[in-house]
Amino acid sequence: MVDIWFYGQSCFKVKGKSASIVFDPYNEEFTGLPKLKLEADIVCVTHDHKDHNNVEAVSGASEKNEPSGPGAPPDRRPFVISGPGEYEISGVNIVGIDSFHDDKDGSERGKNTIYHIEIDEVNIVHLGDLGQKKLTQEQAETLSTCDILLIPTGGVYTIGYKDAPDIIAQVEPKIVIPMHYKLPGLKFDLDPVDKFMAAMGKEKAQPQSKLSISKEKLPQEVEIVLLSTA
Numbered sequence: 001m002v003d004i005w006f007y008g009q010s011c012f013k014v015k016g017k018s019a020s021i022v023f024d025p026y027n028e029e030f031t032g033l034p035k036l037k038l039e040a041d042i043v044c045v046t047h048d049h050k051d052h053n054n055v056e057a058v059s060g061a062s063e064k065n066e067p068s069g070p071g072a073p074p075d076r077r078p079f080v081i082s083g084p085g086e087y088e089i090s091g092v093n094i095v096g097i098d099s100f101h102d103d104k105d106g107s108e109r110g111k112n113t114i115y116h117i118e119i120d121e122v123n124i125v126h127l128g129d130l131g132q133k134k135l136t137q138e139q140a141e142t143l144s145t146c147d148i149l150l151i152p153t154g155g156v157y158t159i160g161y162k163d164a165p166d167i168i169a170q171v172e173p174k175i176v177i178p179m180h181y182k183l184p185g186l187k188f189d190l191d192p193v194d195k196f197m198a199a200m201g202k203e204k205a206q207p208q209s210k211l212s213i214s215k216e217k218l219p220q221e222v223e224i225v226l227l228s229t230a
Contacts, residue, residue, distance in 0.1 A: 002122045004148070004211040006227035008033045009051050010128060010180050012150060013040060013230075016119040019090035020061055022078070023115065023126045023150070024052040032187040034229075041090050045082040046113045046128025047101060051188075055080050083113055093118040097142055101157075102131035109157065116143055121215040125171065126150045129180065133163045140170045147218055148211075149173035152180035154190030161196035174218040176200075177211070177225050193226065200224050 003015045009031055010024040022040040026033060030050040036057035045053050060076030079089055084096040095116045101109035108131075115126045125146040135143070149171055152158035158180055159167060168176055181193040197203055207228035 001212055001214050002120050002124075004124075004177070004213070004227070005209075005230040006177070006179065007036060007038075008183050008186070008229045010046065010126070010150075010152065011036065012126065012177075012179070013038060014117070014119060014124060016092070016122075019092050019119070021092065021094075021117060021119070022058050024128065025054045025057045026051045027054045027057075030187070032185045033183065034185075040078050042092065042094070043078045043080045044094065044096075044113075044115045044117075044126065045080065046115065046126065047111065048082070049129070052129065053082075081115075091119075095142065097139060099128070099130055099135075099139060100132050101129050103133050114139070114143070116146070122213060122218075123147045124150070125173070127152060127167070129158045130167070131158055133159060133166065135167060135170050143171050146171050146173045147215075148175045148177065148213070150177050150179050153178040153193060153196035154181035154188075156188070156190055161191055161199050164196060165199060168222070173222060174220075175211070175213070175223050175225055177227060183229065197224065197226065202226075 005013045009026045012023045014021045019041040021042040023044050027050040028035040038058045039061045041061045084098045087094040097114040099112045100106040101112040112128045123145045153161045182190040202224045205226045207226045
């Protein structure tokens with residue numbers, strides 16, 4: 001079973017049997033969102049902006065039976081990935097894919113890394129601050145095994161709710177989880193997630209605290225899952 005929690009902006013934690021991964025931990029002073037204090041084996045950073053690169057907010061995951069409190073060993077640092085490449089860590093396969101933070105080949109906001117991870121036979125894609133309104137053929141082919149797609153929907157700095165359905169159609173995931181939208185306290189003026197949910201015909205969807213999923217439990221047709229912040 002794979003568990004997925006959402007913390008706001010583009011920050012998620014994914015936990016499987018052998019490892020846990022945090023995507024895009026944010027800086028609370030820069031974003032206005034609650035302070036993060038997370039544990040994970042791996043941290044994936046899509047790009048070097050303060051609402052995505054606060055790796056100091058993530059300590060190494062504790063070993064079972066490891067002593068805690070005074071005299072305990074110091075936190076091991078998680079393995080940090082911050083760009084394209086292929087990795088295999090603690091039974092998790094991770095591929096970082098080059099992309100752009102805007103729809104002008106990076107001329108406005110630079111590059112962004114899309115992450116495709118396989119954990120416990122579930123394929124998860126985190127699009128980061130994708131600004132491209134359409135994936136290239138090579139990008140789409142690399143992401144073709146996606147089961148769960150984490151996609152920005154708030155616009156302004158990324159694709160918005162009008163663009164997201166086209167990206168979803170290219171990737172064809174089983175589950176879509178929106179991210180990078182307006183939240184209480186957020187200092188950035190993004191669109192609320194309601195606009196994306198309406199565009200997908202899911203106005204009445206109720207947020208859930210986490211998604212627990214396995215390969216066998218993936219739906220046959222695409223589902224939109226709205227996560228509340230942890």
